[in-house]
Amino acid sequence: MYEAAAVFHRPPHVLPPESGTLIQYVADNADINVNTLDDNNTLHIMGIIQIVTPKHSVLLEEPMPRIKETLSANDFKAKAHVPIQTYTNDGVVGYSKINFKDFVYGTKTVSFLKKADVIWFYGKWENESLPGWNGFIERLTNNHTNYSKSQISFLPFIYQPASNYNTIYTTLLCALENAKRYGHTVCIVTFDQPLYAREIVSAAPEGSELSKIIIRLGGFHLLMSFMGAIGHIMQGSGMKEVLAEIYASKSLEKMFNGHAYARAVRAHTLLQLTLAIVILKEVEMNNIMDADLIINIEHILEYEERGPTAKLWIQYFCMVSIAKEFLRAERMGDWKAHLNCVKEMLPYFHASGHFPYAKSTHLYLQDMKQLQNLMDPEVYKKFSGGFFTVRRSGKLSCGTSTDMVIEQSMMKAMKTDGGIARGRSTKESVISKWVYSMHAMNTVCDKLEDIANVRMDTTEQHVDASDLRVKKMLETYEDF
Numbered sequence: 001m002y003e004a005a006a007v008f009h010r011p012p013h014v015l016p017p018e019s020g021t022l023i024q025y026v027a028d029n030a031d032i033n034v035n036t037l038d039d040n041n042t043l044h045i046m047g048i049i050q051i052v053t054p055k056h057s058v059l060l061e062e063p064m065p066r067i068k069e070t071l072s073a074n075d076f077k078a079k080a081h082v083p084i085q086t087y088t089n090d091g092v093v094g095y096s097k098i099n100f101k102d103f104v105y106g107t108k109t110v111s112f113l114k115k116a117d118v119i120w121f122y123g124k125w126e127n128e129s130l131p132g133w134n135g136f137i138e139r140l141t142n143n144h145t146n147y148s149k150s151q152i153s154f155l156p157f158i159y160q161p162a163s164n165y166n167t168i169y170t171t172l173l174c175a176l177e178n179a180k181r182y183g184h185t186v187c188i189v190t191f192d193q194p195l196y197a198r199e200i201v202s203a204a205p206e207g208s209e210l211s212k213i214i215i216r217l218g219g220f221h222l223l224m225s226f227m228g229a230i231g232h233i234m235q236g237s238g239m240k241e242v243l244a245e246i247y248a249s250k251s252l253e254k255m256f257n258g259h260a261y262a263r264a265v266r267a268h269t270l271l272q273l274t275l276a277i278v279i280l281k282e283v284e285m286n287n288i289m290d291a292d293l294i295i296n297i298e299h300i301l302e303y304e305e306r307g308p309t310a311k312l313w314i315q316y317f318c319m320v321s322i323a324k325e326f327l328r329a330e331r332m333g334d335w336k337a338h339l340n341c342v343k344e345m346l347p348y349f350h351a352s353g354h355f356p357y358a359k360s361t362h363l364y365l366q367d368m369k370q371l372q373n374l375m376d377p378e379v380y381k382k383f384s385g386g387f388f389t390v391r392r393s394g395k396l397s398c399g400t401s402t403d404m405v406i407e408q409s410m411m412k413a414m415k416t417d418g419g420i421a422r423g424r425s426t427k428e429s430v431i432s433k434w435v436y437s438m439h440a441m442n443t444v445c446d447k448l449e450d451i452a453n454v455r456m457d458t459t460e461q462h463v464d465a466s467d468l469r470v471k472k473m474l475e476t477y478e479d480f
Contacts, residue, residue: 002437002440003433003440003441004067004071004076004433004437005064005065005066005067005440006064006436006437006439006440006441007076007079007432007433007437008067008071008079009064009065009440011436011439012058012059012060012153012439013058013059013182014057014058014059014182014184015057015058015059015182016182016183016184017183017184017185017376017378017379019057020054020057020378020382021052021053021054021057021184022052022053022186022188022379022382022387023050023051023052023178023179023182023184023186023187023188024050024051024053024188024190024388024402025048025049025051025155025178025179025187025188025189025190026048026049026189026190026191026218026402026403026406027046027047027048027162027168027171027175027189027190027191027195027406028046028047028162028191028192028195028403028406028407028410028411029044029046029161029162029163029194030044030045030046030047030157030162030410030414031043031044032045032414032420032421032426033421043426044160044161044162045157045158045159045160045161045162046158046160046161046162046167046168046170047154047157047406047410047411048154048155048156048157048158048171048174048175049152049153049154049155049405049406049409049410050152050153050154050155051150051151051152051153051390051402051405052153053148053150053151053382053387053390053391054148054149054150055148055149055150055151057151058151058153060439060443064440073427073429074429075429076429076430076432076433077427077428077429077432079432079436080156080428080431080435081156081428081432082156082157082158082159082170082174083170084158084159084160084166084167084170085166085169085170085173086166087165087166087168087169087200089200089203089204098198098202100362100363100366101366103343103346103365116136116137117133117321117324120133120136121273121276121277121280122280123136124273124277125276125277125280132266132269133269133273133324137397138395141332141395141396141397142395144395144396145394145395145396146394147333147386147394147395147396148386148387148391148394149391149392149393149394150390150391150392152390152392152405152409153438153439154409154410154438154439155174155178155435156174156435156436157431157435158170158171158174159428162195163194163195165200168191168197168200171189171197172189172197172200172210172213173210175187175189175213176209176210176213185376186214186375186376186379187212187213187214188213188214188216188383189213189215189216190215190216190217190218190402190403191215191216191217191218191403192218192220192221192403193217193218193221193222193225193356193357193360194356196215196217196360196363197215198215198360198363198364201213201215212374214367214374214375215364215367216364216368216402217361217364218401218402218403218404219326219330219338219401219402219403219404220261220401220403220404221403222326222342222345222357222361223258223261223323223326223327223401224258224259225258225349225354225357226258226322226323226326226345226348227258227261227264227265227268227323228256228257228258228259228352228354229319229345229348229349229351229352229354230268230316230320230323230348230352231255231256231257231258231264232256232257232352232353232354233315233316233319233348233352234256234312234316235256237312237313237316239271239316240252240256242271243255243267243271246270247263247267255267265323265327268320268323269320269324271316271320272316272317272320272321272324275313275316275317319348322341322344322345325340325341326338326341326342326345328397329341330389330399330401331389331397331398331399331400332386332389332396332397332399333385333386333387333388333389333399334386335383335384335385335386335388336384338388339365339368339369342361342364342368343365345361346358346361346362346365349361371383371384372384386399388402389401389402390402390405413438419434420434
């Protein structure tokens, strides 16, 4: 009955943009395997979440009145039913209205963070007990803890396959209406590449509300594709044989195509560290904090002249640096570094045959560079100042890509105990009750954690800084 009361209770109110609030929406395909016996009749629907930053801009309506009568399944179904809107563009091809622009390549992003990389390489060379890369960055930034957290809410599912144009069109309209309900004129929607809705927005009449929707390309899936590009370029280099000393052979294929995300990030970080230590042995240095050290490290590019093999591995070193810089930009909310990394990724997408991502990434970068001219100045200041990433704690280096958030929240909740894919029915009325009551259930969990003084969403120590992980990293490095 508590779930039923939450469904029909007034939803939480979101403060208007004048208060410094930013709303983002993320949509992704949600698959529910109904028949696990034969794998037939899988339910394909579109899942949507709403991300509000800062968290305190979401005002919960209390108290919640009791439900005194039993409600029917039709009542719940009607509450969350989203009517499908038919997409008609009158023969207009969206991409034909877009002028593609060239970008200037060759400029590198130089920042304190890349200097920190060099310090980490040197530190691991001199002191093997130093934490892993993630743990090291966490230690450098652990005094910066006053960053805005985000509130994540689930919106009703759209009962059509996500790849259907009508479904994507309906998703955009739902996000637009939801933003207008709270007085927000800026509507930002994130998709991964297969659902990237730039064509639909481009085909909309100029000046219409649909044409003003800002479409973002998910950073998590973008990085997965980039790591797949690295794996493709490095085929036949011997890298797979080296990593086979550490990882199970069956998992290497998924690591090389980027699908085994966490393993791929760790493997590339370790392999780059090994290369860096080999290089550091040839670099003369007296003081690790000397500014000349960075200049000496940049002279590594001269090693390319030693032959094709040297050129290949220097290129690999640069590709991993781009991936790590992109991760830092997402975690720390550095918008400029985010765009610079996206630009640096583009040639590798083309070289590795990742043409869908090459096209979508080019459009995405082109749009985001014009964002300042399309957004309200105050909203853009908040967005580019770090609100484009999602934080669930106040730490600096804990941001998460928006498309990763929907995987970690909605998709994970669907497929764990209590989720709609684990023992519940997939009828629209049941899913409606699950979606609309989730914010109330999460509130109860948060209050229980406060009473018990226990947090389940974060820890004071990064896992890469733990003694066990440092020991494991040392063993792995010795295997190289």
